[in-house]
Amino acid sequence: MAAQACANGIARLQGDFLSRSISARPSYQITTRKPIRFIETTNVSTAEQRRAAAQGASELSGADILIEALIRQRVECIFAYPGGASMPLHQALIRQEDRLRTILPRHEQGGGFAAQGYARSSGRVGVCMATSGPGATNLVTTLADAKLDSVPIVAITGQVPKQVIGTDAFQETPIVEVCRAVTKHHYLITEFHDIARVVKEAFYVARTGRPGPVLIDFPKNIQQMTLDAPPDYDPPMNLPGYHPEILQSQSEQISQVIAAIRRSPRPVLYVGGGCINSGASDALATLARRTGIPVTTTLMGLGAFPGNDPQSLGMLGMHGTVYSNYAVNEADLLLALGVRFDDRVTGKLEEFARHGKIVHVDIDASEIHKNKEAHIPIVADVGEVLEKVNAGLTDEDVPRIDEWQQQIAKWKDAHPLVYRDEETWISPQYAIRELARQTADRDTCIAVGVGQHQMWAAQHFPFGKPRRWMSSSGLGTMGFGLPAAMGAQAANPDALCLDIDGDGSLLMNLQELATLHCEKLPVKILLLNNQHLGMVMQWEDRFFEGRRAHTWLGPIDAPEASGSGDGQIGRTYPDFVSIAQGFSIEAAQVRERAEFSDALATMLACDGPYLLDCVCPYQEHVLPMIPSGHSVQDIITE
Known part of the structure; x- marks a missing residue:
C-alpha cells in the first residue's frame, strides 16, 4: 500500500x-x-x-x-x-x-x-x-x-x-x-x-x-x-x-481571577515552562510585586521569576524546597500558570493543594483538568491572561496577606536548603553555589544532564531571568547537558554557556567534545564526578537497604560495586581529563575544597572550551525529597 x-x-x-x-x-x-x-x-x-x-x-x-x-x-x-x-x-x-x-x-x-x-x-x-x-x-x-x-x-x-x-x-x-x-x-x-x-x-x-x-x-x-x-x-x-490564534481568555474569566485574588488570604503563584514560552516573565513579576503573592516554579519554570527575589519560594515538588511545598499545601488559592500538574510536582494527587481553589491557565486545552480539576480553567496564552489581569487589577483587589507572608518567612527560616559543608571534600552543593557567586555578573546559560547534579543545580543556582536554564525535565534524558550547552552557545555567542553534569550523564554524549573544539564553541563543563549513577544510588540507599545494583561506574571488581567501599574515591574512571585533552579540550581535576575556587576561576577565564573534573563524595543525597506517590507530609529532610 x-x-x-x-x-x-x-x-x-x-x-x-x-x-x-x-x-x-x-x-x-x-x-x-x-x-x-x-x-x-x-x-x-x-x-x-x-x-x-x-x-x-x-x-x-x-x-x-x-x-x-x-x-x-x-x-x-x-x-x-x-x-x-x-x-x-x-x-x-x-x-x-x-x-x-x-x-x-x-x-x-x-x-x-x-x-x-x-x-x-x-x-x-x-x-x-x-x-x-x-x-x-x-x-x-x-x-x-x-x-x-x-x-x-x-x-x-x-x-x-x-x-x-x-x-x-x-x-x-x-x-x-x-x-x-x-x-x-x-x-x-x-x-x-x-x-x-x-x-x-x-x-x-x-x-x-x-x-x-x-x-x-x-x-x-x-x-x-x-x-x-x-x-x-x-x-x-x-x-x-x-487555529492557535483564537485561544484567548474571556473578560468574565479575568474578572473571576481578580475576584479570587481579592478574596484570598493565602495565595500562591505556581509557575511552569508555559510562562517562559509565552514571554510572560515581566507580566508575572508585575503581578507578583503588586500583590505580594509568593512565587514557586516547576523545574521547567526556573528563571520565570528571579530565584533570589524575596518572594521566590524556589522550586516545588519532589526535590523542591520545604517551604514551597508547605505553602502550596496550605494555600487557599493556587494560580497555576503554564503548568501540567505532573507527578514530580504533585506527588499524591488527591493531597496536592487540597485546601486551595485552583486557577489553571494553559494554552493547551488537553492539560486542563487532565491531572487536577481546576475551579477556574482558562485555555489561553499565559502572557495574554497576565496582561489582562494586571490591567484590571485595582488597589482594592490587592489581597491582605500579611499573616501569610509572615508564615512563609517562618517556614523559610526553619527549613532552609542545607547540606554538609566539609572543609576537605568538595560538596556538589557548594560547587554550584560557588559557580553562582563567580558568574553573578555574567550572562550565564546553564544546561544540565539528568541526575543528582541536575537537582542540585536547580536548588542552588538562583536563575535571574528566563531562558538561561536548560534541563530535560519531562523525559529525563541522560546525555542532554553537553549538546544542549553547545546549542545554547551557538545561539548566544557572547554568553557564558556551561554544562553542569554528572559522570554517568556526560558519558552518554561525550563525543560532542569534538564538536566544541572543531566548531569553536567555548562551552565550559563542570563535572560533578562521584563515580556512581547518583540518583539511582540514592534510591538504593533510601528504599533498597543500600544494595548496589549496577550503579557503580568503575571496574566491577572494586568494592564499591557491591556498596562495601570505604567511602573514598581513589583514581577516577574513566580519566576525563585525558579524554578531554585527547579532543584538544583544556581540562583539569580538582579534589580539595581549598583548591576549588581557583580551579573554577581558571575554567571561567579560559577563552575556549574547558572541562573541570570535580571529584565529589558519593554519599551525598538530594534533599529535601518527597517519595514518589507520597504527599508533603512524608517529606524527607535528612
Whole structure:
C-alpha cells in the first residue's frame, strides 16, 4: 500500500490533529538532475561560486528549495549530520554557507539536543538534520524529549527515494510512523511543489500554540529534482483544524481571577515552562510585586521569576524546597500558570493543594483538568491572561496577606536548603553555589544532564531571568547537558554557556567534545564526578537497604560495586581529563575544597572550551525529597 501511494504521488502529511486532502497545485517544469560535473575545489572559494558552479543560473533542486525556505524562516544555524539519503541537502547547505551556519555534531542525538539548547535559550525554532534509517532513529529520543518539554524544533530527515519506500531499501525506516506519537506534527514530502509550503507550515506549527517538535521526512529523489524558475516561498498554508490564534481568555474569566485574588488570604503563584514560552516573565513579576503573592516554579519554570527575589519560594515538588511545598499545601488559592500538574510536582494527587481553589491557565486545552480539576480553567496564552489581569487589577483587589507572608518567612527560616559543608571534600552543593557567586555578573546559560547534579543545580543556582536554564525535565534524558550547552552557545555567542553534569550523564554524549573544539564553541563543563549513577544510588540507599545494583561506574571488581567501599574515591574512571585533552579540550581535576575556587576561576577565564573534573563524595543525597506517590507530609529532610 505504501509503495502504491508513493507511486500515485500523493503527499502524505500526517498529524494527530491535522487531516486533509491535497488540492491541485500548479504544475512546474520538473527535470531530473543533470549528470554530475566535477569541480576543481581550488577554484571554488565562496558559497556564491559554489552555487553558480553546482546548479547553473536558473536551476534549483528540491534540496536547494528546502534550504532557501529555512533561510526565509530566519534560520541562522542548523545541526546536521550527513548520510546517503541527505547528501543533496548537505550539498545545498554548502552553497548557502554564507547565509546559514551548519554545525556538525558527532552523533544525531547530539545534534537534536543542540537544536533544543538553541531553541530553549533563544526562543527561536531549533533545526537539526539527519539521514535516513539509523540517522533518523537516533533523533527519536530528542523529539520525544522536545514534545514533553514543549520545545520548538524542526527535524529534517533524508529518506530513501520515493519509488522504493516500502521495499525495505537500504537504510529505510518509516520514521514518520515511528515518530507519530512523539511529535506535534510530521510530514513526508512526496511532491516537489509541496516543499516550500511544508517548511512554512512546519515552523508555524512548531512555534505557535503549545510549542513542540515537527518532523519533515524528505525522499532523496525529490531532493534531486530540479526546477527552472523559483517557487513561491510564501504559499498559503493548509492547516484545517489548527487555529492557535483564537485561544484567548474571556473578560468574565479575568474578572473571576481578580475576584479570587481579592478574596484570598493565602495565595500562591505556581509557575511552569508555559510562562517562559509565552514571554510572560515581566507580566508575572508585575503581578507578583503588586500583590505580594509568593512565587514557586516547576523545574521547567526556573528563571520565570528571579530565584533570589524575596518572594521566590524556589522550586516545588519532589526535590523542591520545604517551604514551597508547605505553602502550596496550605494555600487557599493556587494560580497555576503554564503548568501540567505532573507527578514530580504533585506527588499524591488527591493531597496536592487540597485546601486551595485552583486557577489553571494553559494554552493547551488537553492539560486542563487532565491531572487536577481546576475551579477556574482558562485555555489561553499565559502572557495574554497576565496582561489582562494586571490591567484590571485595582488597589482594592490587592489581597491582605500579611499573616501569610509572615508564615512563609517562618517556614523559610526553619527549613532552609542545607547540606554538609566539609572543609576537605568538595560538596556538589557548594560547587554550584560557588559557580553562582563567580558568574553573578555574567550572562550565564546553564544546561544540565539528568541526575543528582541536575537537582542540585536547580536548588542552588538562583536563575535571574528566563531562558538561561536548560534541563530535560519531562523525559529525563541522560546525555542532554553537553549538546544542549553547545546549542545554547551557538545561539548566544557572547554568553557564558556551561554544562553542569554528572559522570554517568556526560558519558552518554561525550563525543560532542569534538564538536566544541572543531566548531569553536567555548562551552565550559563542570563535572560533578562521584563515580556512581547518583540518583539511582540514592534510591538504593533510601528504599533498597543500600544494595548496589549496577550503579557503580568503575571496574566491577572494586568494592564499591557491591556498596562495601570505604567511602573514598581513589583514581577516577574513566580519566576525563585525558579524554578531554585527547579532543584538544583544556581540562583539569580538582579534589580539595581549598583548591576549588581557583580551579573554577581558571575554567571561567579560559577563552575556549574547558572541562573541570570535580571529584565529589558519593554519599551525598538530594534533599529535601518527597517519595514518589507520597504527599508533603512524608517529606524527607535528612
